[in-house]
Amino acid sequence: MASLRRSQGRFDEAESLNAETIARARRTLPEGHPSTADYILQRAYTLRFMRRFQEAATGYQEGHAMLVASLGSAHPRTLQAIDHLSALYDMWHEAEPDEGHDQRAAQWRERRAAAVR
Numbered sequence: 480m481a482s483l484r485r486s487q488g489r490f491d492e493a494e495s496l497n498a499e500t501i502a503r504a505r506r507t508l509p510e511g512h513p514s515t516a517d518y519i520l521q522r523a524y525t526l527r528f529m530r531r532f533q534e535a536a537t538g539y540q541e542g543h544a545m546l547v548a549s550l551g552s553a554h555p556r557t558l559q560a561i562d563h564l565s566a567l568y569d570m571w572h573e574a575e576p577d578e579g580h581d582q583r584a585a586q587w588r589e590r591r592a593a594a595v596r
Contacts, residue, residue, distance in 0.1 A: 481521060490529045497522035513556065516545035520560055523567075532571040539564045552594040561591040 481500065484493035501522060504515040523538030543560040550557055568584035 485525050493525045511545050511549055513549045516542040527567050535567050561587050
């Protein structure tokens with residue numbers, strides 16, 4: 480439902496649904512479960528398009544760390560999280576070009592390259 484709301488441009492509703500899903504997952508799934516990480520990443524994706532960059536970065540990093548712990552650093556889902564982090568920092572750099580967000584994007588790309596070696 481959150482993905483549908485996001486695709487309709489109804490970001491506030493999508494973010495609220497994402498937050499509810501994360502809370503439910505934290506109550507019912509084991510700690511660090513990959514599905515919880517996916518929900519966190521979906522919320523971060525929504526926040527990115529709401530231009531709430533810092534909150535999105537925090538979510539992406541949390542989701543990424545959970546996926547590394549549960550699936551490993553080279554798993555496709557983990558690599559996809561890195562791709563989203565890089566895209567976030569690229570978008571953030573466009574909004575604030577003098578803040579070094581392009582360097583953060585490059586760091587995440589390097590991290591991805593190291594994970595697939």
